[in-house]
Amino acid sequence: MKKLLFAFVLGTFFSSCSSDDNNDNTVAPEVTINQLADETEEHDGEEMALVEPGEELYLNADITGKNKIASYKFDIHFAGDDHDHRTSSTDVEWSWNKIEELEGDVYEIKIDENIVMVPDEIEGNHIKEGKYHFAVFAIDEFGNETVARQDLLIEHHDHEH
Template structure:
């Protein structure tokens, strides 16, 4: 009898935790072909992406999801995985967040339009000076976030070298 009573008490808990949740969970949005290139197509002796401070960077990515909502580009100093915002006397690490919206006035798409696919192609200016000092040269993280209407998020990161000394070819 004690065993039966134990199972009778335990049964509701087993049913509670073993029920199949029929909620419709939408998949995370996807970012593919994410790239950062310079606006003048400079080619140096360095490997990888190099952007010149004071010039333009081009951000490209293929975005996919269920009713895309927001794209955010987070750029920050990332050399050696140190996300420091301190600076020395000669230069300062640069950081910025750029947000693009879907479905709003002056957004990536017209008001009320939330696409399932979008080819992001944006030009951004890379400053040469911040707070009166030249920006610190080195590796920066270009972190692209993507959200859909359901609040699902995904992200992709690229390491980009920003340099300031450059001779035009």
């Protein structure tokens, strides 16, 4: 009877240990961009967030993880598709990023804020209008990374397509 009880306790111990070993340390966080701008537009067959130079980008996104979320990053950069309504050779490509390092037991983040003002000019030059990429990266405590992307069309709203 003692041997049977010992085997049962030992089996229970090893099964609980093996489930701890499968703590999803290879499962990357999930990132969902719910909204990037107040308006969207169909452009070249793609749905893009539409923002005008001088306006704020509004971000509503969720990050969830089975493991602690260590950091997240926002990144915006010109897509280089040569879509441009201005003819000036002095227009400059705009880029922006922000990294947030997290501490503690964070498994879920709800982001609902105005994150950045899209400039109209940089050092006296208009920003290049056209397609930009917006990305949200999330990294968990084990280094697993996920990225969600949304295309962004930056142009003055009075342009014809």
